[in-house]
Amino acid sequence: MKRKIAAIFAADIAGYSRLVAEDEEETLRRLASYREVIDDFIAKASGRIFNTAGDAVLAEFPSAVDAVRCAIDIQESLRTRNMAYPPSRQMSFRIGITIGDVVERNGDLLGDGVNIAARLEGLAEVGGICVSRAVHEQVANKLSVQFADIGAQEVKNIPTPVHAYMVAMRREDGSYSKPQLKKTASKMAAAPVWMWPLVVAVVSIVGIVVTGFLYNTKLKQTATAAAPPAVTPSAAPSPTPAAMAASPTPATQTAKAPMAAMPPSNAGAAMAPMPAPSPAPAMTGKLAAESVPFINERVRNYLASEYSAAGDYKAFALNIGGFTGSALNQPNEEAARNAAVEQCQKRADAAQSPRRCEIYAVGNNVVYAHGKPPMPPAPYFRHDAVTERAFVSKDFPIVRDPQKVRLENMFVPAAKSRSVALGPGGQYFMVLGASSAEDAARRSLESCGAIAGVPCVVVAIDDNFVVPIPTLLRITGLFYPATNAQIGADARGEVVHKLADAMGWNAVAVGTAGRPGLGLKAADEQTAVNSALADCAKRDSDCHVIAIGPFTVGPIN
Template sequence: MKRKIAAIFAADIAGYSRLVAEDEEETLRRLEAYREVVDDFIARAGGRIFNTAGDAVMAEFPSAVEAVRCAIDIQESLRTRNMAYPPSRQMSYRIGITIGDVVERDGDLLGDGVNIAARLEGLADVGGICISRAVHEQVANKLSVQFADMGPREVKNIPTPVHAYRVAMRREDGTYATEKAAPSGATRARIWRQTAAVVVFALIGGAVALSLNLSGAGSQRHDADAAKAASEALARLSAAPASPTPTTSPPAGPTAAQPGTPQQLAQPTPAPSSSSIAVEKFAPEAVPFVSERTRIALARDYVPAQAHKAFATTINGVSAYVTGQPTEEAAKSAALEQCQQRAETSNGPRKCELYAIDDSVVYPHSKPPLPPLPWVRHDPATERAFSAAEMPLVHDAGRAKLEANYGSGRRSKAVALGPGGQFFFSSGGDLVDDVVRRNLEACGAQAGTACMIVALDDAFVVPVPTVMKATGFFHAASHPAIAAEARDEVVRRLAASPSGWNAVAVGTAGHPGFGLNGDREETAIGGALADCSTQDTDCRVIAIGPFTVEPN
């Protein structure tokens, strides 16, 4: 391991899950194009990408100035590209940048610097940039842009507040957006009184709610006393002077201009934000990637153990946990080290990440996307022996890997496939359902979208076309070749035909034709073309089973 100081850049697409849900294929195509822009700007600025997951990008720069300049270039370039799309379909990054002490391990970076950059990214506006105070000090006099002081912010899993600044991005007319001015003294006083009144009314409501859950004279007296005290506090508040003198000044920028934020209560220490309070509690049954056996061990050994403890894992389920450590830092280091040692001997991804510290989930990524149940449908009409050479969407190198490792693998085993040709497989599992879940989770984490199980043990469990070439996943509700008014019918007809070979064809006007419940791929293709030709011209097959297709 090697320690160093670096400028850390974290970027993530705002609303990515919604964009994928609305039109998966178009979103993935645009993501690939936008990533080429991002990667090119990072390389030209002397940066190095050290981690990607789905739509996220993490990079390091030797200079904070180059990191911020690169971020501005990326946002302005993508803003221009987004002008070609309606607001609901625009794809915009949030970017966070900090300077921190990080640990380099096998090309990856770990440490608080990485975590803080990810949290700053979450504070950024859509299409915006958020930087730490350390970065601001480095770049304030070197770049011709404006900055808005957001003040200290409580962020998840970072023990001390992070002082953040927002970079003012350029408007369409070439000017730069400026932040709202801090409220005047009279306005702050009114905000303070209104916010405190809300707090008092919440106390009154809390006393009333508490009485619903407690019984006996003692609790009733407690409720009456609480309500009385709250009423007296409200009366004192109403009589308070119009301009209370704050013990600390609220920070400049939009935070101070928005009523009800903790800074406007003029407290010496800001109250925790909702993001710092809503910490996910560790639950073994919800841990992704790992086997059911590991979940049982976590419930038996990890959950009841006292602090300090930590649990780390890779997306292919290599994991380690430690308990009874002298400090939290010792627990984190030991869990990562043990996990990394095990990962080095595995065939899958070797990047270990902390999933939990003590009883709190600290995993920096969202849960991997999963398809709707059931995850596997057995249909004798379409199932056939697995062949790596016939694996859809996958490149030749991937097929060679499957040929060398999957075919000879021990049951239970499965292959999960993503719409862009990403795939993940494992063998030697104890439970079929467990193997299916873990492969879908690992594939989903890599692809950034839901994958499907295409092979289970030694058989394809979905219709895999061979007469035509699979090019992606078929989503009838959003496919552009189908007339908009006909998409619901396509969805309904396919849902009513869950077995056999199904094919969909369209003509120049987008009218669909169906070949459903066929006993062979050729039968479904012929039926779809014949049905389409009765209502449209120049018909072509666009889908077979779960795949979009084109001629071989």
């Protein structure tokens, strides 16, 4: 580990949970598109992204000037993109920037500098930028930027107040907006001293009145409870078990507080992998080696034999990247837990895995908090001579160029069996050197699903793409027909059924009324597209293709 001074940039989407709950696929597609913009600006400003989590981005810059200039460019670019959407569907970032002393470990940055940047981001306006006083002092005379001083701010987990400034963002006419200052507790300290006795007296009187009111109300409620209940219509029915179990909160939002449970708008369509992620219930019960996710066959055999036969105290830890650790014959349960996690984490750190290790089992009991990863139905992949072709990294869909370079450097030369699974927002996971293609596919899907929060798709096995890769239209995401909002709700089930076992090239088109047209089992992409459009035109108007194979598609820019 080494220490250094850096300008830390933290960005996060305002209202991301709501956007995902309303339309997950469209939100994830736009997030991937907006991230391309952000990543490009950061790279051009000599910045480096050192961590991401869901919709959050953390980056470092060599100077505060570079960081602020980059943040302004990002906000202005995204503001222009947002104009194409109604206010309720606009995706706006908040950005916080500070200069601080940080610790670098395996490419990640840790320390108060990172924490303060994240807190400043929380203070920023939607679509705005908030900076610390250190950044303001560095930038004030070097950039033609206007600031609003919002004073010392008390922020979570930071012992001393942080003096912060809002950046005034430029309007379309070239003028600058006036930041809306947030009211903070620190401003109460500026009240005249003579006012405090009055405040205390008023608060005391209000407290006495409220207490008396609540006491009398409680007496009335108690008396009412003793009487026979009256039959009255309920103003709001209690949530059903199904509604209480559903949650739109993606499992990937580790930095977000979960939303209140609510049923997704498409709860009635449950015929295919659901793209709306919901936290899986914690895994409990007896340890069954064949049910443990992420691990290879060697570890599975170890769990079934040596680990299961060992006496207490023992524990087993893993992370979603497939790294594991175990501890047998420990003096107590706590020692077993600590030793297993430490061993797993050392292995993960040595391989530069960004995923943290967690306890999966204590003794022979499963205590894993995250449940089973979401998986698609089996078979996980199929060889189809009509669509299968040689793997080429530059043609890998959805992901950005740095990820394509990583696939070229790691996946292509790796030993068989190997697999890459892809999620709807560009999440992907590769498994290399597995015991079989089936094992590689299962493990890549488990890890990708745990990261994405929804079932992923196996895109490549060994040297070949095992799904059709469209070229006539631009790939925008993964296609979930059971929940696709462009298809009429009453037609989704039929689309799912007809696509289930269709080999060859398949395409889906829809018109203005959401009536689908299908082109199935075609010998080439163009034939599938033409068939889908012709089928759609029989029952709808202004038809256009929305999916080819497992991918959603749009016009090529």
